[in-house]
Amino acid sequence: MAQSVQELKVRVEQADLWPESTNDDHCDNCRFYMEIKEGIGYCAHRDVDMVVGAPWWCKLWAANRETVAAREAG
Numbered sequence: 001m002a003q004s005v006q007e008l009k010v011r012v013e014q015a016d017l018w019p020e021s022t023n024d025d026h027c028d029n030c031r032f033y034m035e036i037k038e039g040i041g042y043c044a045h046r047d048v049d050m051v052v053g054a055p056w057w058c059k060l061w062a063a064n065r066e067t068v069a070a071r072e073a074g
């Protein structure tokens with residue numbers, strides 16, 4: 001379904017979405033990120049539900065499996 005700019009603005013604000021991260025947590029190592037092409041993905045989190053960039057970040061971030069494994073391995 002088409003998304004209005006106003007709807008997207010509300011989601012961006014509520015998720016506290018930013019075009020860059022201040023640490024090693026970013027969209028392309030988040031469990032909700034589904035890569036479309038290099039550097040561009042779709043966020044499948046129901047509260048975001050939009051195209052996002054690999055280096056972006058929001059407060060809903062949660063580690064994907066690879067990130068959990070890498071961080072547990074130290």
Ligand code: SF4
Pocket residue numbers: 015017026027028030031032033042043044045048052056057058059060061062
């Ligand atoms: S939940 Fe947030 S950090 Fe994770 S992919 Fe979506 S926008 Fe990016």
